[in-house]
Amino acid sequence: MKKKGRYGTYGGQYVSETLMGALLKLESAYAKVSTTRAFSRELSSLLSEYAGRETPLTFCANASRELGCRMYLKREDLVHGGSHKLNNTLGQALLAKHMGKKRLIAETGAGQHGVATAIVGAVLGLPVEVYMGEVDTQRQALNVFRMELMGAKVIPVKSGTRTLKDAINEALRDWVANVEHTYYLIGSVVGPHPYPLMVRDFQSVIGRETKKQVMKKEGRLPDCIVACVGGGSNAIGIFSPFLKDDVELIGVEAGGEGIETGEHSATLCAGEAGVLHGALSYLLQDADGQVLPTHSVSAGLDYPGVGPEHAMLKDSRRVTYTAVNDSDVLEAFSFLSRTEGIIPALESAHAVAYLMKNADRFERDDIVVINLSGRGDKDVAEVAKMRGRIL
């Protein structure tokens, strides 16, 4: 990032005047607080004692045999709460406390970020309100109940397509009205600067651990790392420490029913530059610049935008972005469950599906690391329903 808050031409702060002051305060608080010993010590202690880091890097012997390469999973499914999202919410909630904020608000798609925010609200003693598209509250009912159990208030958003994009709009509206005492805890590397930077920093722990672990197990860096991309936080978290290395990096978007059908959420594969939620990045839009409706079997990838750093990495070709369809994802969901006894989140199953579809690209000794961003418990009832079983 050369210019402040920019990734090439992408990123920036496209917000109303009301929020500019809040963003500047946030930027300077982050710069000041996050580099202090006290903050680092407090965060690493929460990450290890509470969140359960470091997470294992698991060699998958059975899947490797079937796919014909050395497949590892970075086990973010084992982070407390069931996904990588807690790495970020712990960091931002600690910052909010240091800034003297009295209330956290958040948006959520799959519910995992909402759950992770509810968790930090409970453990750090801050009230939490979570905006969630009404459609997502239905397909992720288990996570709604988990948030409520932990004392958070879930607000179903009934506008637009009633998914993540609309939830973010509502959260931004709330933030404008309550900016003095409220901290808006964004769940991915999206939104105006400094959010993409902060979230990337808090999620980079995934890649740092992976690098150390793979060197220890294999004595060399992996040939390829694969991660799913919604907003892009788990992907940038694992990619970041490898950007200067000779390692192939692949981001997998939600191809939904197929990119050619228009029923998908593959922003980098099929979008164009535009402004959404305070930043310039790739965006799914029509010829008039209106945001297009999206579709994905996984609520966490169902978003028409993407983090600005990914936009830059796509243009520079350092990272390859591709998409897999819902049907491939459901196959991967079953494959990993059957071969390894690990039920992946539908989001993470996109990365597994990429490897299944492209297994012939790899040699038997090639090391491929998949970022398993979350566990699939939240998706089990929905997948059963698709197979005609009501649980």
Ligand SMILES: Cc1ncc(COP(=O)(O)O)c(C=O)c1O
């Ligand atoms: C398990 C899991 N993986 C991935 C994502 C996508 O988000 P991101 O691209 O920011 O990692 C989500 C979002 O809710 C998620 O719950």
